[in-house]
Amino acid sequence: MHEMGAKAPKLLIDAMLGTLARRLRWLGYDAAYRNDLPDDVMIRIAQEEERLLITRDRQLAGRRGVWALYVSAATVEEQVQEVASALGPSLHPPRCTVCNGELIAITKEQASLVVPDYVAQTQDVFVKCQRCGRVYWPGSHWPGLQRWREQSVDRRQGQSP
Numbered sequence: 001m002h003e004m005g006a007k008a009p010k011l012l013i014d015a016m017l018g019t020l021a022r023r024l025r026w027l028g029y030d031a032a033y034r035n036d037l038p039d040d041v042m043i044r045i046a047q048e049e050e051r052l053l054i055t056r057d058r059q060l061a062g063r064r065g066v067w068a069l070y071v072s073a074a075t076v077e078e079q080v081q082e083v084a085s086a087l088g089p090s091l092h093p094p095r096c097t098v099c100n101g102e103l104i105a106i107t108k109e110q111a112s113l114v115v116p117d118y119v120a121q122t123q124d125v126f127v128k129c130q131r132c133g134r135v136y137w138p139g140s141h142w143p144g145l146q147r148w149r150e151q152s153v154d155r156r157q158g159q160s161p
Contacts (some may be wrong), residue, residue: 008090011083012051014042014060017071020079022097028090032100039063054083101131111135142155 010030013021013131021033032051034042039106046053046067052067054060061070069086096103104127111119111126114135123137 008087008092010049010051012053013043013047014047014053014055014057016056017054017079019076020054020083021100023076023080024083024090025095025097025100027084028031028092028094029087030092030095030100031084052087096132096134096136098131098134099129099132100131103136104125104130106135111137 008029011021011024011032013024013031015035018033018035021031024031029069031054032049034045037045039057042053042060043066044061045051050065051109053066054071055068056071058070061068069083070077071082072083073082094103095101106126108120108124108126110128111123112137114133115123115126115137119137119139123139126135126137128135
């Protein structure tokens with residue numbers, strides 16, 4: 001599905017794959033997620049926004065005229081690998097895991113207005129979602145997320161973790 005050098009497509013993730021959507025965003029995929037819409041509306045949105053529909057619904061994926069990827073894996077780690085293998089790596093930085101917005105760097109002073117005092121005192125690097133305003137920083141969970149992201153990239157490239 002993916003050609004070398006081609007940009008990963010924008011994605012629309014259906015209701016059964018919310019955790020997958022958050023993980024794909026962390027890997028840099030533009031992964032819109034909707035869990036409140038019937039299939040026909042999801043198809044229309046995917047077509048209007050030129051998004052690949054990612055689903056665990058085999059019938060939905062098989063409908064005529066639907067650009068979709070059926071995900072058969074049961075665990076989120078396997079689902080990430082299945083999608084990444086089909087699409088290739090995203091060449092973009094992580095996105096907001098909550099709303100899929102793009103993240104921009106902000107100053108420590110800007111962040112200190114919205115983060116807990118301890119975070120403002122102990123962290124120096126912050127990014128903010130342009131859409132929802134959520135602020136991220138490399139907290140205690142950061143090394144684990146970075147390791148997971150690097151291992152995901154290694155697996156997508158066929159290397160051992």
